Amino acid sequence: MKTLEELKKIRDEARKNINVRNNNPNDIKVLIGMATCGIAAGARQVMKEFINQVDKKNIRNVTITQTDCAGSCEYEPRVEIIFPGNEKATYVNITPEKVSRIIDEHIINGNIVKEYTIGWNN
Amino acid sequence: MYRSNILVCGGTGCTSSGSEKIISKLWKEIKIRGLEQEVNVIKTGCFGLCSLGPIMIVYPEGSFYSMVQVDDIAEIVEEHLLKGRVVKRLLYKETLDGEKIKSLNETAFYSKQKRIVLKNCGLINPESIDEYIAMDGYCALGRVLGKMSPRDVIEEIKMSDLRGRGGGGFPTGVKWELTAKSEAEQKYVCCNADEGDPGAFMDRAILEGDPHSVIESMAIAGYAIGANKGFIYVRAEYPIAVKRLNIAIEQARNYGLLGQDIFSSGFNFDIDLRLGAGAFVCGEETALMSSISGKRGEPRPRPPYPAVKGLFDCPTLLNNVETYANIPQIILKGASWFNSIGTEKSKGTKVFALGGKINHTGLVEVPMGTTLREIVEEIGGGIPNGKKFKAAQTGGPSGGCISIENIDIPIDYDNLLSIGSMMGSGGLIVMDQDTCMVDIAKFFLEFTVDESCGKCVPCRIGTKRLLEILNKITSGNGTIEDIDKMEKLCYYIKSNSLCGLGQTAPNPVLSTLKCFRNEYEMHVNKKKCEAGVCKSLLRYEIIEGKCKGCTLCARNCPVSAISGFVGMPHEIDSDKCIKCGICMQKCKFDAIIKH
Numbered sequence: 001m002k003t004l005e006e007l008k009k010i011r012d013e014a015r016k017n018i019n020v021r022n023n024n025p026n027d028i029k030v031l032i033g034m035a036t037c038g039i040a041a042g043a044r045q046v047m048k049e050f051i052n053q054v055d056k057k058n059i060r061n062v063t064i065t066q067t068d069c070a071g072s073c074e075y076e077p078r079v080e081i082i083f084p085g086n087e088k089a090t091y092v093n094i095t096p097e098k099v100s101r102i103i104d105e106h107i108i109n110g111n112i113v114k115e116y117t118i119g120w121n122n
Numbered sequence: 123m124y125r126s127n128i129l130v131c132g133g134t135g136c137t138s139s140g141s142e143k144i145i146s147k148l149w150k151e152i153k154i155r156g157l158e159q160e161v162n163v164i165k166t167g168c169f170g171l172c173s174l175g176p177i178m179i180v181y182p183e184g185s186f187y188s189m190v191q192v193d194d195i196a197e198i199v200e201e202h203l204l205k206g207r208v209v210k211r212l213l214y215k216e217t218l219d220g221e222k223i224k225s226l227n228e229t230a231f232y233s234k235q236k237r238i239v240l241k242n243c244g245l246i247n248p249e250s251i252d253e254y255i256a257m258d259g260y261c262a263l264g265r266v267l268g269k270m271s272p273r274d275v276i277e278e279i280k281m282s283d284l285r286g287r288g289g290g291g292f293p294t295g296v297k298w299e300l301t302a303k304s305e306a307e308q309k310y311v312c313c314n315a316d317e318g319d320p321g322a323f324m325d326r327a328i329l330e331g332d333p334h335s336v337i338e339s340m341a342i343a344g345y346a347i348g349a350n351k352g353f354i355y356v357r358a359e360y361p362i363a364v365k366r367l368n369i370a371i372e373q374a375r376n377y378g379l380l381g382q383d384i385f386s387s388g389f390n391f392d393i394d395l396r397l398g399a400g401a402f403v404c405g406e407e408t409a410l411m412s413s414i415s416g417k418r419g420e421p422r423p424r425p426p427y428p429a430v431k432g433l434f435d436c437p438t439l440l441n442n443v444e445t446y447a448n449i450p451q452i453i454l455k456g457a458s459w460f461n462s463i464g465t466e467k468s469k470g471t472k473v474f475a476l477g478g479k480i481n482h483t484g485l486v487e488v489p490m491g492t493t494l495r496e497i498v499e500e501i502g503g504g505i506p507n508g509k510k511f512k513a514a515q516t517g518g519p520s521g522g523c524i525s526i527e528n529i530d531i532p533i534d535y536d537n538l539l540s541i542g543s544m545m546g547s548g549g550l551i552v553m554d555q556d557t558c559m560v561d562i563a564k565f566f567l568e569f570t571v572d573e574s575c576g577k578c579v580p581c582r583i584g585t586k587r588l589l590e591i592l593n594k595i596t597s598g599n600g601t602i603e604d605i606d607k608m609e610k611l612c613y614y615i616k617s618n619s620l621c622g623l624g625q626t627a628p629n630p631v632l633s634t635l636k637c638f639r640n641e642y643e644m645h646v647n648k649k650k651c652e653a654g655v656c657k658s659l660l661r662y663e664i665i666e667g668k669c670k671g672c673t674l675c676a677r678n679c680p681v682s683a684i685s686g687f688v689g690m691p692h693e694i695d696s697d698k699c700i701k702c703g704i705c706m707q708k709c710k711f712d713a714i715i716k717h
Binding site for chain 1 (some may be wrong): 123124126129159160162168180182183184204205206207225246252253256257258259260261264265345366374377379384385386520563595
């Protein structure tokens with residue numbers, strides 16, 4: 001260890017791995033429907049894609065977790081995104097291919113991807 | 123990136139209740155469900171709630187599972203980790219508020235605590251230097267070496283008013299200053315991890331849960347006093363602590379945080395471990411250093427103090443584990459932050475190992491000035507089985523009792539001394555109405571008699587004579603003169619012993635005499651032990667009216683001391699009775715009493 005900067009680099013890298021333990025109420029929450037219906041419809045792949053993308057894009061203020069069945073199983077895989085203090089946005093029939101756009105437009109830039117949300121087609 | 127972290131306690135308490143098996147089962151179940159890229163399992167240090175082990179926390183939710191068994195793991199992985207449904211039946215009950223789940227910090231056990239020393243315990247993997255660094259680890263060392271002179275460091279510690287957590291409460295900054303002022307080619311920094319008080323496990327928890335904090339702090343101390351070599355004297359009975367210290371030292375060396383030219387400052391520092399064989403006297407500073415240097419662990423008279431002539435006759439700084447663990451925080455957050463916590467003369471926090479008759483046996487860290495009532499009734503969850511609080515013992519064999527009259531005194535160094543006890547290293551043993559105070563004094567005396575190194579007469583022979591008198595009293599042969607004789611002997615031992623062991627050995631007797639003299643007198647005058655502990659003074663008796671003559675007691679008595687016909691009241695022959703109490707446990711009609 002030669003400089004304080006070197007230490008800070010290790011620190012920032014290591015924080016990525018323990019961020020999830022902070023239980024930070026200001027994190028953006030990504031909830032993925034992971035009941036039997038969700039898993040059957042492919043929610044596991046959607047979750048994996050979220051984890052990969054968030055990691056790749058180096059986004060720190062996101063907590064990815066599961067949620068229960070909401071009763072409308074035909075809309076699974078379903079993803080809810082909650083910005084702290086805001087209403088949740090519910091995305092339905094999500095596939096791994098749609099994840100990247102949700103992250104770029106909604107999580108990073110704050111614009112809900114309307115055509116993926118529930119009720120868009122009706 | 124892991125979306126979820128499972129922290130499993132790997133401290134001594136939870137390890138002994140099977141946390142290793144839980145970790146391997148967790149990995150197995152996680153792999154079966156293909157979650158190994160998403161969920162990480164981390165073995166941490168102690169969470170504090172040792173009585174509820176094995177313990178685990180699942181993040182990001184922060185769900186706190188207690189008393190987890192291997193058979194529960196499949197359910198936790200399937201329900202919680204795969205499907206996101208918290209397994210409520212395994213949650214720590216205090217976190218359940220009807221349907222709502224409270225966070226851990228809202229529970230009685232944690233809400234009153236303030237964790238400075240234990241801040242990383244139960245939060246990071248102690249075997250990973252990266253996780254320590256993620257919590258700002260080694261930043262204090264970096265700052266000290268980059269921006270502060272040794273003089274600045276000592277001033278900062280002095281201003282913080284930190285006092286030694288080993289028990290004596292000597293101002294840490296003054297100790298550092300004295301050692302820094304000693305001129306010598308070679309100086310040493312030592313860490314006293316020879317935690318020997320019965321019932322004390324604070325230092326063990328720190329070493330197991332956050333070993334790097336001690337290593338970083340010793341390097342800071344080395345820079346401040348001008349030493350390039352450190353020793354940690356840790357007892358061999360702490361295998362997990364020793365293992366983690368070894369790992370931590372190796373990792374620090376690999377990162378160049380120990381060794382040559384740390385942070386390009388020209389400062390060199392390295393640390394070695396020395397294992398103690400478990401002699402209590404080696405917690406005394408001069409005996410400890412004698413033991414490190416390979417000699418018999420015996421104390422010597424002071425002065426000269428270690429700051430002048432210590433290890434290998436060189437000036438040596440010796441601090442306790444908990445004292446060191448405070449240092450990085452003081453450097454990072456400043457002396458004024460630290461001394462804003464606590465009471466007027468005792469700053470910061472103190473870690474206590476709660477034991478004895480208390481619901482939440484475990485480890486707590488509270489600001490100085492917290493009352494014993496808050497610790498026992500709120501944090502500790504009160505006394506089991508609705509029994510009444512009688513006293514608490516602090517300071518182990520060197521300390522004394524706090525009786526119910528003093529339960530509301532704010533705990534700090536000076537208040538405890540003024541009521542005849544002492545802070546000690548932090549063992550806190552709670553006693554209820556079924557505890558005999560004479561017996562407690564005897565217990566600690568037995569310990570010091572065993573542990574006296576034998577070098578000086580007052581301690582070697584004095585404590586033995588003291589124990590003989592105590593045995594005489596508890597066996598019903600004591601006289602009122604014995605109590606006075608005992609008291610005199612106590613003062614003699616205190617004022618004439620060579621080291622702290624002998625000087626404090628009579629404290630348990632003196633303090634119980636001060637608060638519970640009536641119990642001693644009861645043993646002597648009425649040959650009675652009200653708590654029903656001293657067997658020689660006990661008598662078991664069958665109440666004629668209640669006995670149904672079921673013969674259960676007679677059949678279970680190991681010495682056939684009970685006689686009587688079926689259907690008729692039985693009788694106990696007190697000459698034969700060995701007072702084992704089995705009859706009383708077996709009787710279904712509460713017909714047997716002891717007095």
